[in-house]
Amino acid sequence: xxxxxxxxxxxxxxxxxxxxxxxxxxxxxxxxxxxxxxxxxxxxxxxxxxxxxxxxxxxxxxxxxxxxxxxxxxxxxxxxxxxxxxxxxxxxxxxxxxxxxxxxxxxxxxxxxxxxxxxxxxxxxxxxxxxxxxxxxxxxxxxxxxxxxxxxxxxxxxxxxxxxxxxxxxxxxxxxxxxxxxxxxxxxxxxxxxxxxxxxxxxxxxxxxxxxxxxxxxxxxxxxxxxxxxxxxxxxxxxxxxxxxxxxxxxxxxxxxxxxxxxxxxxxxxxxxxxxxxxxxxxxxxxxxxxxxxxxxxxxxxxxxxxxxxxxxxxxx
Amino acid sequence: xxxxxxxxxxxxxxxxxxxxxxxxxxxxxxxxxxxxxxxxxxxxxxxxxxxxxxxxxxxxxxxxxxxxxxxxxxxxxxxxxxxxxxxxxxxxxxxxxxxxxxxxxxxxxxxxxxxxxxxxxxxxxxxxxxxxxxxxxxxxxxxxxxxxxxxxxxxxxxxxxxxxxxxxxxxxxxxxxxxxxxxxxxxxxxxxxxxxxxxxxxxxxxxxxxxxxxxxxxxxxxxxxxxxxxxxxxxxxxxxxxxxxxxxxxxxxxxxxxxxxxxxxxxxxxxxxxxxxxxxxxxxx
Numbered sequence: 001x002x003x004x005x006x007x008x009x010x011x012x013x014x015x016x017x018x019x020x021x022x023x024x025x026x027x028x029x030x031x032x033x034x035x036x037x038x039x040x041x042x043x044x045x046x047x048x049x050x051x052x053x054x055x056x057x058x059x060x061x062x063x064x065x066x067x068x069x070x071x072x073x074x075x076x077x078x079x080x081x082x083x084x085x086x087x088x089x090x091x092x093x094x095x096x097x098x099x100x101x102x103x104x105x106x107x108x109x110x111x112x113x114x115x116x117x118x119x120x121x122x123x124x125x126x127x128x129x130x131x132x133x134x135x136x137x138x139x140x141x142x143x144x145x146x147x148x149x150x151x152x153x154x155x156x157x158x159x160x161x162x163x164x165x166x167x168x169x170x171x172x173x174x175x176x177x178x179x180x181x182x183x184x185x186x187x188x189x190x191x192x193x194x195x196x197x198x199x200x201x202x203x204x205x206x207x208x209x210x211x212x213x214x215x216x217x218x219x220x221x222x223x224x225x226x227x228x229x230x231x232x233x234x235x236x237x238x239x240x241x242x243x244x245x246x247x248x249x250x251x252x253x254x255x256x257x258x259x260x261x262x263x264x265x266x267x268x269x270x271x272x273x274x275x276x277x278x279x280x281x282x283x284x285x286x287x288x289x290x291x292x293x294x295x296x297x298x299x300x301x302x303x304x305x306x307x308x309x310x311x312x313x314x315x316x317x
Numbered sequence: 318x319x320x321x322x323x324x325x326x327x328x329x330x331x332x333x334x335x336x337x338x339x340x341x342x343x344x345x346x347x348x349x350x351x352x353x354x355x356x357x358x359x360x361x362x363x364x365x366x367x368x369x370x371x372x373x374x375x376x377x378x379x380x381x382x383x384x385x386x387x388x389x390x391x392x393x394x395x396x397x398x399x400x401x402x403x404x405x406x407x408x409x410x411x412x413x414x415x416x417x418x419x420x421x422x423x424x425x426x427x428x429x430x431x432x433x434x435x436x437x438x439x440x441x442x443x444x445x446x447x448x449x450x451x452x453x454x455x456x457x458x459x460x461x462x463x464x465x466x467x468x469x470x471x472x473x474x475x476x477x478x479x480x481x482x483x484x485x486x487x488x489x490x491x492x493x494x495x496x497x498x499x500x501x502x503x504x505x506x507x508x509x510x511x512x513x514x515x516x517x518x519x520x521x522x523x524x525x526x527x528x529x530x531x532x533x534x535x536x537x538x539x540x541x542x543x544x545x546x547x548x549x550x551x552x553x554x555x556x557x558x559x560x561x562x563x564x565x566x567x568x569x570x571x572x573x574x575x576x577x578x579x580x581x582x583x584x585x586x587x588x589x590x591x592x593x594x595x596x597x598x599x600x601x602x
Contacts, residue, residue, distance in 0.1 A: 052458070058484070073436060074458070074459050075459075
């Protein structure tokens, strides 16, 4: 039985592009910067509507972060965009000092996060970015699950005052959340109600979690699926209420165990409600070249992996 | 303002720097003393700053319709703190808290503790020029005709991000920026020529598309004259870089001509010897 259906598949980065196009027409304070990846970030619509509010930085990400911090003075809301590897790890100190510690209203918006960028391989497949960004005091970290949610998140963060890391990706994935949804930072979304096991998923793994819940249902297991689109601040009330009901939890993300969503959930539960827990993610390794689906299979980041971990964690209750 | 007045303020600022660094036995007196004459001129003479009806400076983060200054080499924090306090952004008594627990006057400047006059954190080198250029672009978008100033060190030119910013500003015709390099020829491990030679900074910046000028950063008259010339050159499509020759430790004879006082605090006797060379013109804090 299908718990969710979809009509089309689209890439989350196109959702970002659509959100930027909307902002070009509706928020005159939003400015965009890009480090020589306009096409990959889908910024054509924004640039066409608001060329005076777009700044090409060339392949110079450190400078892009600094320029963005400066642009906030005078009331602008800079969206600094590139691939996730270059927009976080490469410029960690620039983000730390000029944005986070300085409290600047910069939105760091990055595509091609995780394994699903595929053939380019490990140099570009950052799996540590959520951890890097969430460790910075005051930084909001968002990883939406599909086109519609990415568009909504892109628009919503303009109304939030403070630094944000928005992470999205390259491949086309099912579009299953509502069009024109309202995005609320830090508010987890219950997708499937269940009583046997909680599955907390973020980004591309949310659709996989739904597929896993369908497979588990066929085995007579009622999984609860929650979309944790915001890793920081974490919706701990929603998580606590769910695990109190189910007594066990699986987290699923396209990221390292270390530093990811699972790590945040484990820290919260260890201090507040110790609960058997399993992780779906990359366990301390780099990625490699391959097709996205092949990589997700090899590294255990799909519905099958979530099903296995769900059965395993239920046995530990 | 007459350079005579500027020199009096500079003497007091140098006293403040030495007393602050001595009080916490840490900090960077050498570069702070070397750049004193520039910052005093900027804040008391050259920059157009927002003031209330009574003429007192007022601070807001956006700094719209006023000139902005960004200190990229944040380790010369005693200098910026003294100048901001003497200009009236906060009380001079707060200078006594420099680098002490619960202070707003952190080891390196930050807006994190809401210190009036500081708009960006600096200390990790090489980032301030980018921020200044971004702020200058914001001014252009807002139709704000003010100028953005930025000071860097010469050792700081080792950082790659400086050259990313150097490439960006002329490309985007950010011609409302006046940046400075404090060419004191010293960095922590020794003379810049030995640690990592900058070679010909003027030729480099000119090749990147900057309008480059030179001045004696410890000569109040030359500073005023050069800044008048620089301001007249704004708005012509190119950012301006002023390479200023300074002496680290300027104003205190035994601190000059060496990199020894880059990050070392004077002891009690050294403080007395240094203060004896600097007139107390405005009253110690």
